[in-house]
Amino acid sequence: MLELKNITAGYGKKVVLSDVSVTFKDNTVTVVMGPNGAGKSTLLKTAYGLLKKSAGDVFLDGQKTTPSPQHFVEKGIFMIPQGKRVFRHMTVRENLELATHFWKDKSEFPARLEETLTRFPDLKNRLDDLAGNLSGGQQQMVALARGLLNKPKMVFMDEPSIGLSPKLINDIFHTIKQIKDTTGTSFVIVEHNLKTLLPLTDWAYILEQGQVIYDGPSEGKTLEKMLSAVFK
Numbered sequence: 001m002l003e004l005k006n007i008t009a010g011y012g013k014k015v016v017l018s019d020v021s022v023t024f025k026d027n028t029v030t031v032v033m034g035p036n037g038a039g040k041s042t043l044l045k046t047a048y049g050l051l052k053k054s055a056g057d058v059f060l061d062g063q064k065t066t067p068s069p070q071h072f073v074e075k076g077i078f079m080i081p082q083g084k085r086v087f088r089h090m091t092v093r094e095n096l097e098l099a100t101h102f103w104k105d106k107s108e109f110p111a112r113l114e115e116t117l118t119r120f121p122d123l124k125n126r127l128d129d130l131a132g133n134l135s136g137g138q139q140q141m142v143a144l145a146r147g148l149l150n151k152p153k154m155v156f157m158d159e160p161s162i163g164l165s166p167k168l169i170n171d172i173f174h175t176i177k178q179i180k181d182t183t184g185t186s187f188v189i190v191e192h193n194l195k196t197l198l199p200l201t202d203w204a205y206i207l208e209q210g211q212v213i214y215d216g217p218s219e220g221k222t223l224e225k226m227l228s229a230v231f232k
Contacts, residue, residue: 001023001024001025001026001060001061001062002023002024002047002058002059002060002077002154003021003022003023003024003058003059003060004020004021004022004023004043004046004047004056004057004058005021005056005057005058005059006019006020006021006055006056006057007019007020007021007043007046007053007055007056007057007058008020008053008054008055008056009042009046009051009052009053009054009056010042010054011051015054015210016039016042016210017039017042017043017046017210017211018210018211019055019056019211020039020043020056020207020210020211020212021056021212022043022047022205022212022215024047024154024186024188025186025202025203026153026154026184026186027180027184027185027186028180028186028187028201028202028203029176029177029180029186029187029189029200029201029202029203030186030187030188030189030201030202030203030204030205031189031190031191031194031197031198031201031203031204031205031218032044032188032189032190032191032204032205032207033190033191033192033194033204033205033206033207033227033230034206034207034208034230035208035230035231038207038208038209038210039207039209039210040158040190040207041082041158041159041190042210043190043207044079044156044158044188044190046067047067047156047188048067048069048072048077048079048156049066049067049068049069049071049072050069050079060075060077070102073102073150074102075153076150076151076152076153076154077152077153077154077155077156078147078150078152078154078155078156079155079156079157079158080143080144080147080155080156080157080158080160081158082158082159082162082190085143086131086132086134086139086142086143087131088130088131088132089130089131089132090130090131091127091128091129091130091131092123092126092127092128092129092130092131092134092142093127093128095131095142095146096113096116096127096142096145096146096149097109098146099146099147099149099150100149102150109149112149112151113149116145116148116149117145119145119148119175119178119179120141120144120145120175122138122141123138123141123142123145126138135168136163136164136168137164137165137168137171137172140160140164140168140172141172144157144160144172144175144176148179148185151183152185153185153186154185154186154187154188155185155186155187155188156187156188156189157176157187157188157189157190157191158190159190159191159192160172160173160189160191161173161191161192161193161196161197166196169193169196170196173196173197173200174200176189176200177200189201194227198218198219199219201218202217202218203216203217203218204216204217204218204223206226206227206230208230213226213230214226
């Protein structure tokens with residue numbers, strides 16, 4: 001479980017998050033919603049240590065911690081940034097091999113790769129192709145597969161549906177739900193495509209002007225009213 005308590009963060013003198021508290025629980029899919037500029041991506045960056053907070057505390061499994069990408073990777077927490085973050089001039093296999101950078105025993109890669117590709121059959125015959133030649137959806141699958149090769153405890157995803165067709169969005173979101181259900185991996189997802197994602201999630205946050213205005217289940221009349229008000 002990852003907790004952020006009374007977090008204030010921003011860019012230079014511009015405050016984007018003000019006294020924000022959120023909890024990302026184990027074995028859940030959490031969606032973070034809100035209008036443009038609400039602070040959603042800033043929240044993920046701060047939680048992952050890519051952006052320094054100016055106030056507040058972060059707790060991992062009840063222990064106060066200073067978030068940083070390297071520390072969190074060691075703890076099994078990974079982030080897939082906005083956009084299809086692949087190295088276009090490297091093969092799919094080479095992109096996936098990057099997951100082993102922090103591994104002590106890289107001999108595990110073939111077995112883990114085989115297991116991971118069962119969730120992404122479209123990639124199985126494309127391992128020797130350049131990642132840049134893949135469709136947008138397949139590139140997003142490469143980014144997700146690279147994270148899953150690490151057998152993560154928690155994955156942050158920032159707008160995974162950008163540029164994808166409705167079918168691919170549906171496929172990726174259902175894959176995420178299946179991974180959570182079968183492995184216990186938690187996902188924290190910043191997303192605008194709520195119609196497809198919300199039914200597959202467990203918890204929801206709505207941010208508006210850098211503050212949490214909803215913290216609760218990802219279904220129900222209260223959430224529907226809040227969404228109607230925010231996205232009117």
